Amino acid sequence: xxxxxxxxxxxxxxxxxxxxxxxxxxxxxxxxxxxxxxxxxxxxxxxxxxxxxxxxxxxxxxxxxxxxxxxxxxxxxxxxxxxxxxxxxxxxxxxxxxxxxxxxxxxxxxxxxxxxxxxxxxxxxxxxxxxxxxxxxxxxxxxxxxxxxxxxxxxxxxxxxxxxxxxxxxxxxxxxxxxxxxxxxxxxxxxxxxxxxxxxxxxxxxxxxxxxxxxxxxxxxxxxxxxxxxxxxxxxxxxxxxxxxxxxxxxxxxxxxxxxxxxxxxxxxxxxxxxxxxxxxxxxxxxxxxxxxxxxxxxxxxxxxxxxxxxxxxxxxxxxxxxxxxxxxxxxxxxxxxxxxxxxxxxxxx
Amino acid sequence: xxxxxxxxxxxxxxxxxxxxxxxxxxxxxxxxxxxxxxxxxxxxxxxxxxxxxxxxxxxxxxxxxxxxxxxxxxxxxxxxxxxxxxxxxxxxxxxxxxxxxxxxxxxxxxxxxxxxxxxxxxxxxxxxxxxxxxxxxxxxxxxxxxxxxxxxxxxxxxxxxxxxxxxxxxxxxxxxxxxxxxxxxxxxxxxxxxxxxxxxxxxxxxxxxxxxxxxxxxxxxxxxxxxxxxxxxxxxxxxxxxxxxxxxxxxxxxxxxxxxxxxxxxxxxxxxxxxxxxxxxxxxxxxxxxxxxx
Numbered sequence: 001x002x003x004x005x006x007x008x009x010x011x012x013x014x015x016x017x018x019x020x021x022x023x024x025x026x027x028x029x030x031x032x033x034x035x036x037x038x039x040x041x042x043x044x045x046x047x048x049x050x051x052x053x054x055x056x057x058x059x060x061x062x063x064x065x066x067x068x069x070x071x072x073x074x075x076x077x078x079x080x081x082x083x084x085x086x087x088x089x090x091x092x093x094x095x096x097x098x099x100x101x102x103x104x105x106x107x108x109x110x111x112x113x114x115x116x117x118x119x120x121x122x123x124x125x126x127x128x129x130x131x132x133x134x135x136x137x138x139x140x141x142x143x144x145x146x147x148x149x150x151x152x153x154x155x156x157x158x159x160x161x162x163x164x165x166x167x168x169x170x171x172x173x174x175x176x177x178x179x180x181x182x183x184x185x186x187x188x189x190x191x192x193x194x195x196x197x198x199x200x201x202x203x204x205x206x207x208x209x210x211x212x213x214x215x216x217x218x219x220x221x222x223x224x225x226x227x228x229x230x231x232x233x234x235x236x237x238x239x240x241x242x243x244x245x246x247x248x249x250x251x252x253x254x255x256x257x258x259x260x261x262x263x264x265x266x267x268x269x270x271x272x273x274x275x276x277x278x279x280x281x282x283x284x285x286x287x288x289x290x291x292x293x294x295x296x297x298x299x300x301x302x303x304x305x306x307x308x309x310x311x312x313x314x315x316x317x318x319x320x321x322x323x324x325x326x327x328x329x330x331x332x333x334x335x336x337x338x339x340x341x342x343x344x345x346x347x348x349x350x
Numbered sequence: 351x352x353x354x355x356x357x358x359x360x361x362x363x364x365x366x367x368x369x370x371x372x373x374x375x376x377x378x379x380x381x382x383x384x385x386x387x388x389x390x391x392x393x394x395x396x397x398x399x400x401x402x403x404x405x406x407x408x409x410x411x412x413x414x415x416x417x418x419x420x421x422x423x424x425x426x427x428x429x430x431x432x433x434x435x436x437x438x439x440x441x442x443x444x445x446x447x448x449x450x451x452x453x454x455x456x457x458x459x460x461x462x463x464x465x466x467x468x469x470x471x472x473x474x475x476x477x478x479x480x481x482x483x484x485x486x487x488x489x490x491x492x493x494x495x496x497x498x499x500x501x502x503x504x505x506x507x508x509x510x511x512x513x514x515x516x517x518x519x520x521x522x523x524x525x526x527x528x529x530x531x532x533x534x535x536x537x538x539x540x541x542x543x544x545x546x547x548x549x550x551x552x553x554x555x556x557x558x559x560x561x562x563x564x565x566x567x568x569x570x571x572x573x574x575x576x577x578x579x580x581x582x583x584x585x586x587x588x589x590x591x592x593x594x595x596x597x598x599x600x601x602x603x604x605x606x607x608x609x610x611x612x613x614x615x616x617x618x619x620x621x622x623x624x625x626x627x628x629x630x631x632x633x634x635x636x637x638x639x640x641x642x643x644x
Contacts, residue, residue, distance in 0.1 A: 013439055020445050023431055026507065027449055033474050034463050049477030087361075095358040098351055114358070117366050119617055121568045123589040124609040127596040128369035128376065131383065151365035154358055183351070214458040214571040215589075219597060230458035234575050237462045244466055251463050255455055262454050270450055274515050 031255075038249030045244050060249035069224070070253065073232035078257075080145055080217075080228060081210040088150040088206050089199060092157035097187050099158070100165035101173065111162070117155035123215065125152075130219050144220040145228075149210050156276060157202045164198040165191065204265070204272035211258065229254050370613075376606040383602040396607035406608070409588045410615075412498060413566050419502045420562045425555070428510040432517030433547075446518070449511040457508070461575035464504050465491070491577055494584040501573055501585055508572070509565070513558045520554030521547065556627055563623075567616050588612045 037045060038060050039053040048054065064070050099111050129148050130139075138144035168191065176186045192199065214230045221227045227235075236250045262269055377396055379388035400406050431449065435442050452460070467474040468490035475490055490500045528546050537545070570589035573579060579586030579594065586594075592612065596605030 016434055016437060016439050019431070019434055020441075024445065024448060027452060027511070030463055030467060030507065031451070033467060037466075037474075046472050049472070049474055050481050091358040091361055094354040098354045102351060104351070110355070110359075113367075114362060117362065119613075119620070120366060120370050121612060121616055123568055123570055123592060124373060124613045125366065125369035127592065127602065127605055127609060128372035129365065130597070131602075132365075132369060132372070147361060148365040151361045154362050154366070158358070183354075187354075208454070212456040212458075212571075214456070214575075215593075230456050230571075233456075233459050233462050237465065244469070247462070247466060251459055251466075254459050258454050258456065259451070262451065266447060269454060270515060273453070274512065274519070 034248045034252045034255070037245055038252050040245050042243060042245055057245070060246045061253065063246065064250050064253050069232065070250070073227055073229045074257070076142070076226050077211060077229040080142055080149075080226075081207050083142070083146045084149045084153065084210040085203050085206040087146065088153040088157055089203055091150065092154050092202070093161055093192065093195075093199070094187070095154075096158045096161035096165055097191060099162045111158075114155050114158050117152070118159070120152075122152055126215055126219060129216070133220060139220055140223045140226060141220075142226050145213070145217050145226075148216060149213060150206075153206050153209060157206065160202055160276075161195070161198060164195055168194060200268060201272045201275065204268050205276040208258075208269070208273065373606045373609045376603055377610045379603045381603040382600045383596075384600075388603060390603075392603070396604050397611075399604065400607050400611060405583050405586060405591055406588075406611070408583055409586055409591055412585070412587065413563075415498065416502055416505070416566045416569075417563050419499075420505070420566070421559060423502075424506040424510050425513055425558055425562065427506070428513035428558075429517050429551075429555070431510070432514045432521055435514070435518055436521045446515075449514055451511070452508045453512045455508070457571035458575045460504070460508055461572045465576050468500060491585075492581055494581055497577060497581065497585045501576065504572065504576070505569075509562075513562070516554055516558055517551065520551050524550045553628075560620075560623055560628070563619060564616060567612065567619070588615075 036053055039056045039058065040048070041057050044053060095114070099107060125148075133139050133144045133148075138147075172190065172194070173186060176190050181189065212230070213228070217228045217231050221231065233251060233254045237247050240246050376388050378391060378393060380390040380392045380395070381388035435446050435449075469476075470489060470492060473490070476487060479485070479488065489496065491497050524547065528550075529542055532542055532546060568589060569587045570593070573585055573587050574590050574593065577585045579590040588608065589612065592605050592608040595601045595608060
């Protein structure tokens with residue numbers, strides 16, 4: 001029996017590897033083509049398309065790296081992505097804080113208005129946006145890209161942040177109030193630091209969204225000054241359409257920042273993008289927790305990180321490191337708004 | 351408190367709500383986009399023209415085709431690989447990381463890369479075919495019958511990793527105890543798959559189908575950079591038709607009608623799908639106001 005299963009396992013494993021390597025070939029070939037193609041010259045690309053470069057030419061990569069336009073576009077992309085992220089996260093956090101922790105008339109209506117924004121594909125608005133930006137003379141200005149991108153990022157960011165802020169126990173706020181902190185100080189000094197993991201998630205979403213954005217920059221940025229990398233790549237290809245090797249080097253270098261980011265923040269990126277994509281449907285019960293299931297290698301609320309929010313853990317005593325005064329707390333105060341605990345928070349927390 | 355709400359609200363009204371309302375308004379006008387606001391009211395004419403427009407109808411057909419191909423090919427492939435990577439074998443983490451790479455790349459950049467791969471001037475794809483002994487001169491992107499399938503191949507390359515991760519997470523969320531119990535009862539691995547894995551993966555599968563359709567409806571960057579919708583509209587998408595009418599031909603009214611049609615199609619699909627397909631899975635829906643209470 002043991003021999004049999006050993007052989008069966010070997011057979012099975014071989015099957016796995018064959019399938020996995022087939023898929024690897026499918027995924028890796030185009031990227032290797034770009035990477036290696038950039039080291040060839042055009043004659044090699046024609047006559048030795050499949051082999052390794054021989055000899056290796058580094059001049060295409062060197063040319064691109066010495067190209068001021070490339071660096072300017074890279075800088076523009078970085079600047080626009082960071083500015084978009086900062087604006088959308090700051091604005092969304094403030095309003096999500098109000099939605100999560102204040103009672104006032106019209107709150108749900110206002111929230112619905114924002115949430116309804118999820119239903120507008122960006123392409124629906126791009127034409128009128130263009131006309132509006134033209135009227136405000138914001139064409140060819142980075143703000144013409146940053147502000148609409150931030151605005152379209154608001155719904156998802158608000159939904160995610162609000163559901164996280166709601167999980168933070170009311171006692172934390174009470175304690176802060178007793179210690180004399182107003183809403184601003186509570187928001188800046190307590191709520192935001194406590195929400196670092198979810199802020200990271202929504203920031204990743206905004207960064208990646210802006211970095212990849214093409215349609216809006218295409219219509220807004222017709223002058224080269226502020227053009228971003230995706231526009232740059234398509235233009236470079238138009239300019240050097242006969243010099244394939246050069247374009248491949250440019251393509252490869254344009255992909256590199258995302259690849260490096262992925263290498264360093266792989267967990268954040270995977271969990272952020274998948275939870276973001278599914279969150280967009282408000283399907284938080286199903287896929288969200290599944291996505292986070294065992295993919296997350298780091299546990300929520302690691303001790304010592306100062307994140308006092310016991311994420312999905314239920315035991316009330318083990319999670320949050322509560323501020324002082326817990327002797328006076330009464331159990332029924334733990335969650336405002338009553339009702340069963342509905343949303344599990346399931347963000348990457350590492 | 352107003353200070354907390356105001357920035358987001360102003361941003362949102364100015365750059366989301368106003369443009370969408372403006373698009374809805376403009377869709378009832380004949381307008382070339384010049385001079386202030388549209389004045390030439392034409393009622394529903396733009397929409398009437400739309401449903402008689404072969405390009406628009408073609409867009410819908412292409413959405414349907416790509417969706418069907420995705421459900422028939424891309425999603426099963428992602429599912430199979432997810433099941434594979436769920437098994438323990440050395441190196442599976444590396445495979446998982448690798449398969450997600452295409453998803454993080456910029457669509458426009460990906461399109462440039464594949465434009466070179468499928469280039470008519472002795473592109474890489476032709477060279478591969480030649481290396482395999484075939485006559486390597488295929489009009490990958492210029493053949494009207496082929497271009498959509500090539501684009502579908504690229505979409506599969508780009509997006510299967512995303513679906514795979516969702517499936518993998520769904521599979522990992524199924525408690526192993528269920529399998530153990532069934533095995534004790536003598537279930538075969540086929541039965542395990544049929545009666546445990548598949549039903550419990552249901553919600554995840556339904557969501558990936560949903561995401562796939564919505565993504566297809568809004569497709570722009572990749573196809574626009576690759577083919578501009580050509581040859582002769584053979585690969586055109588709704589968003590490309592809108593872009594072409596609005597930004598190239600200055601038919602702002604007509605393009606607005608297209609935008610509204612795109613919005614209504616996504617919305618209608620979302621509502622119907624949520625009502626009839628996801629209803630079992632969802633506690634809240636797109637339209638629920640309170641994050642799933644109802």
